[in-house]
Amino acid sequence: MSSQPAIIITSPPSWDIFCNVIDNYGDIGVCWRLARQLAGEYGLSVRLWVDDLASFVRLHPSADAQAALQWCCGVQVCHWSQSFAGVQPATVVIEGFGCQLPASYLQAMETSPPVWINLEYLSAESWVEGCHGLPSPVRAMIRYFYFPGFVPATGGLLLESGLLARRDAFCPDVGAKSRFWHSLGMLAPDPDTMIVSLFCYENGNVPELFEVWAGGTQRMLCLVPEGRVLPQVAAWFGDAAAAAGSRYVRGMLEVQVLPFVSQQQYDQLLWLCDLNFVRGEDSMVRAQWAAKPMLWHIYPQQDMAHWPKLEAFIDRYCALLSHDDAMLVRHLMEAWNRGCGAGPLWQQYMGAWPRLHAHAGQWCSHLCEDGGGSLAANLVDFSRQIMDSAAPNLRGG
Incomplete structure (x- = not known):
């Protein structure tokens, strides 16, 4: 790292996180969690630049979709518009998922080069271990590639301090669970009801699963947050006007359409469910911390480019299962x-x-003990190492 240009260090360091919202809530979901944790747990000065404030408001309802600048949970949230105003770059710059930084900001970075990190998408593929943390020269500066992942040779996963303790306190608390159901306009389900959350992209499996659930012997409650799968759900029940609050019953299946909730409430929803269908990256990671069985709908790409990434995750996720159970989970997740x-x-x-329920808890414990650690903590340590390596330059060494 000796080639890193001199960095002007402030105390505490300031951080800029840039987020270009592409997939509705996945990109902003990760960036918002990261920004909030850096500010709340590490006392850092954080600016979050978002080009789609409407999506941000869905995750943080008290925010203002029209505000050019606002403070939310200790984070300065700024609208990243096409006419980007000239601003002083932060000490650490996070380029979320390869989004291109504004030209004027890049030019300003050249005057006092920051720690520049390209935060990549999460992957369980083994090749990321060899690429994680690698530097790349760009415009007389250095950009580092940072890969979240499931093993120590990667950047780890987003995990807030005390999250699992809050989960373990919430799950047996009858009063807390009752208040949560009430906040959704619902009564607590009967104890013998299997509760499923369904958050996915459009999926042809939805009608056939609904048929199985409706015709089975187990009472099923399917909670569907507003999203891309809602038209399919509504069509199966013959309703063209499904919206938050809609409720449907057929046979042993009850479906409740939920309003889009805050990230903290979504965590609680995952904790309450017996099985979680999740999609993308943010909800997929949160489902693993819920320690409940999960089925992941990976973001589909052209020419099946996403399939090796899916298979790599299934390999890791199923490693603690018996052969038969691992094959079952693999076949179901592939079919999904x-x-x-x-x-x-x-x-x-x-x-x-x-066995699958027990495995979910074992997998969560495995990630905590033998995974890549906390993404936020690792990013803070990584940036400090780069700053420390550049310190002799500041002293003329």
């Missing part, structure tokens, strides 16, 4: 991502349920 074939596997999945 193909958009067909999940219905016929449901009874087998339920037959393995006690």
Whole structure:
């Protein structure tokens, strides 16, 4: 790192996080969690630049979608508009998921080069371990590639201090759970009801799973946050006007459409459910901290470019399972991502349920003990190492 140009260090360091919202809530979900943790747990001065404030407001309802600048949870949230105003770059600059920084900001960075980090998408693929933390010269500066991941050779996962303790305190608290259901306009379900959250992209498996659930012997409550799958849900029930608050019942299946909730409430929703269908990156990580069985709908890409990434995660996720249970989870998650074939596997999945439920807790513990650690903590340490390596330059050494 000796080639890193001199960095002007402030105390405490200031951080800029740039987020270009592409997939509705995945990109901003990760960047907002990271910004909030850096400010709240590490006392850092954080600016979050967002080009789509409407999506941000869905995650943080008290925010103002029209404000050019506002403070939220100790984070300065700024609208990243096309006519980007000239600002002084921060000490550490996070380029969220390869978004291109504003030209004027890049030019200003050359005067006092910051620690420049390109925060990549999460991947379980083994190749990221060799690329994590690598420097790349750009315009007489150095940009570092930073990969979140599931092993120590990566940047780890977003995990706030005390999150799992809050989960463990919430789950047995009857009063807290009752208040949560009330906040959704619902009564607490009967204890013998299986509760499922369904957060996914459009998926051809939805009708066939609904058929299986409606015709089964187990009472099922499916909670559907507002999102891209809602038209499919509504169509199955013959309703063209589904919205938050809509409720449907057929056979043993009840479906409740939920309003979009804050990130803290979404965590609680995952904790309350027996099984969580999740999508993208942010909700997928939160489902693993919930320590409940999960099925992941990866963001689909052209030419099946996402499939190796899906298989790599399944390999890691199933490593603690027996061969038969691992194959079952693999087949179901692959079917879920193909958009067909999940219905016929449901009874087998339920037959393995006690073992799969135990595995979810074991997997969560494994990530805590042998995973890559806290992404926020690792980023802070990484940036400090770069600053320390540049300190002799500041002293003329």
